[in-house]
Amino acid sequence: xxxxxxxxxxxxxxxxxxxxxxxxxxxxxxxxxxxxxxxxxxxxxxxxxxxxxxxxxxxxxxxxxxxxxxxxxxxxxxxxxxxxxxxxxxxxxxxxxxxxxxxxxxxxxxxxxxxxxxxxxxxxxxxxxxxxxxxxxxxxxxxxxxxxxxxxxxxxxxxxxxxxxxxxxxxxxxxxxxxxxxxxxxxxxxxxxxxxxxxxxxxxxxxxxxxxxxxxxxxxxxxxxxxxxxxxxxxxxxxxxxxxxxxxxxxxxxxxxxxxxxxxxxxxxxxxxxxxxxxxxxxxxxxxxxxxxxxxxxxxxxxxxxxxxxxxxxxxxxxxxxxxxxxxxxxxxxxxxxxxxxxxxxxxxxxxxxxxxxxxxxxxxxxxxxxxxxxxxxxxxxxxxxxxxxxxxxxxxxxxxxxxxxxxxxxxxxxxxxxxxxxxx
Numbered sequence: 001x002x003x004x005x006x007x008x009x010x011x012x013x014x015x016x017x018x019x020x021x022x023x024x025x026x027x028x029x030x031x032x033x034x035x036x037x038x039x040x041x042x043x044x045x046x047x048x049x050x051x052x053x054x055x056x057x058x059x060x061x062x063x064x065x066x067x068x069x070x071x072x073x074x075x076x077x078x079x080x081x082x083x084x085x086x087x088x089x090x091x092x093x094x095x096x097x098x099x100x101x102x103x104x105x106x107x108x109x110x111x112x113x114x115x116x117x118x119x120x121x122x123x124x125x126x127x128x129x130x131x132x133x134x135x136x137x138x139x140x141x142x143x144x145x146x147x148x149x150x151x152x153x154x155x156x157x158x159x160x161x162x163x164x165x166x167x168x169x170x171x172x173x174x175x176x177x178x179x180x181x182x183x184x185x186x187x188x189x190x191x192x193x194x195x196x197x198x199x200x201x202x203x204x205x206x207x208x209x210x211x212x213x214x215x216x217x218x219x220x221x222x223x224x225x226x227x228x229x230x231x232x233x234x235x236x237x238x239x240x241x242x243x244x245x246x247x248x249x250x251x252x253x254x255x256x257x258x259x260x261x262x263x264x265x266x267x268x269x270x271x272x273x274x275x276x277x278x279x280x281x282x283x284x285x286x287x288x289x290x291x292x293x294x295x296x297x298x299x300x301x302x303x304x305x306x307x308x309x310x311x312x313x314x315x316x317x318x319x320x321x322x323x324x325x326x327x328x329x330x331x332x333x334x335x336x337x338x339x340x341x342x343x344x345x346x347x348x349x350x351x352x353x354x355x356x357x358x359x360x361x362x363x364x365x366x367x368x369x370x371x372x373x374x375x376x377x378x379x380x381x382x383x384x385x386x387x388x389x390x391x392x393x394x395x396x397x398x399x400x401x402x403x404x405x406x407x408x409x410x411x412x413x414x415x416x417x418x419x420x421x422x423x424x425x
Contacts, residue, residue: 006118010089013422014038022407023340024053034407034420044320044415045354051322051390052336054401055411056292058418060316061094067311068290069098074310075268080104080123080257082288086402088423089117091291102148104286108133113424115140115147123257124151125216125286127178127187129158131165134173142170150211150255152178154189159201159208166207175202176212176255177242179235181219188215195238199247210247212255212282213239217263228263232270243277257284265303289398292316296346296396317401319348319393321375326387332377334391337370340404346396348375354390362391 014035018025026048029037042048044055072079078101083092092103092114102121105111108130111122128134128151140147153159153175166173177195180188189195195213202210215235217228239256248254254277259267264287271283289298293313304312321336341348347370350362364380375393379385395401402408403425410419 004118006093006116009117010093013090016422018407023405024049024051024409025407026050034422038417038419041416041418044409044411044417045357045390046415047417049409049417051320052334052340053409054317054319054340054405055409055417056421057314057316057318058410058412060293060314061291061410064290064293064313064316065094065098067313068287069100071264071268071310072099072285075272077259077268077271077283077285079285079287080121081291082106082125082260082286083114083119084110085288085399086291086421086423087113087425088402088408088421089113090419090421092117092119095291101282101284104288108136111137111149120144120146121148122150123284123286124149125214125257127152127154127158129161129165131161134162134165137173138166138169138171141173148174150174150176152176152187152214153198153202153208154178154180154187156198156201159198159205163205163207169207172207172209174209174211174251176214176257177202177210177238179213179215179238181215181217181231182221184221185219186216188219192234192238192241196245199242203247209251210242211251211253212248212257213242214255214257214284216260217258217266218260223263225266228266229270232258232266236270236274239281240275240277243279248279251279253280253282255282255284257282257286259285259287261287261289261298262301263303265307292398292401294342294396294398294401295349295351295394298396298398315394317395317398318351319395319401320354320390321393323377323385323387323389323391324374326385329381330379332365332379332385334375334377334393335373336375336393337373339372341370341375341393342395342397342400342404343370344397344400348393348395350377350391351394352392353385354392355386355388359392365391367393 082104178188321334325333350365364383368378369376408421409417
């Protein structure tokens with residue numbers, strides 16, 4: 001039986017040659033294919049990898065995939081995790097294998113990547129008014145009856161631009177009205193009256209079809225449980241009002257979508273109370289950072305802190321760097337910096353030190369600053385740290401960690417590298 005194009009494209013990732021493009025990989029692996037290198041099952045610490053090198057924990061990745069699959073199922077939610085976090089087709093496939101309805105994306109290039117690797121359902125959590133991107137999307141819809149695509153609209157002008165670009169399209173493009181999280185928030189329609197005007201414009205555009213409502217509760221000003229719940233109830237009420245007005249004629253289901261990585265418990269609470277509508281409701285959650293989680297921002301804000309009985313995500317990234325300078329008893333430098341580590345939300349966290357095959361806790365060691373290619377370490381006077389030691393750094397913010405690495409080793413707890421995750425940013 002022939003493989004589908006997406007599966008064939010994923011298989012071809014293993015045929016890519018390892019070379020200078022990929023940071024941290026063993027220099028003596030140049031010329032091997034990714035598949036050949038993976039088959040060698042080299043050890044991250046003894047197999048010739050060079051620092052800095054970012055690794056993804058195989059066990060923790062599996063745990064996070066299973067946990068969010070269970071969470072979404074338990075709460076009756078469809079799940080379209082945000083793919084902008086990783087931009088890794090192998091992870092997209094694993095997320096779908098773990099029950100994801102589809103993949104959420106943010107910009108047209110990301111949609112092209114997802115389509116190249118066989119993603120059949122895409123939720124674009126953004127407005128789309130670029131004519132070239134709209135025509136490409138229409139062509140994809142025309143050649144693949146199984147391709148489902150939904151995007152935001154938040155203005156009459158945007159609807160007009162979309163309609164003009166899509167004239168002659170074989171299938172209408174499905175849209176959801178985006179409700180803004182409040183004044184001063186990001187994109188989205190500010191009032192229910194304006195939402196109705198945008199919906200009227202969609203109804204008048206033969207190239208578009210209104211299929212639901214959506215938004216992002218993470219933008220609620222001064223977000224706290226009360227404010228987030230209140231905004232989510234507004235979103236549900238908008239769907240109810242649109243349904244009563246007959247605005248979803250000709251569709252099979254009504255999409256109601258929200259959910260970043262900070263408030264998905266609130267989404268589950270409010271969406272559980274969506275009343276019966278004239279059509280089935282697809283309650284679509286879009287959280288994306290869970291796949292790797294982190295050691296900083298998302299560790300602090302994850303909803304699992306509020307609902308510990310439902311489980312806990314595990315940080316799956318560790319960046320290994322080497323001590324290259326120890327100029328004083330209170331200072332050291334490792335060879336990883338802004339080019340390698342996320343730093344927009346928190347500096348990296350020193351977690352472990354490896355020397356002569358022995359790993360221990362990084363006691364008395366703190367990252368105090370980053371340069372382009374160095375991390376500045378502040379060390380206690382009794383900190384045991386020498387030039388040549390490897391320091392394992394935890395990271396904060398998955399989205400700006402994945403994007404610095406094109407090929408990421410997937411390593412088991414003992415350091416055995418079992419696969420490589422290719423990213424496309």
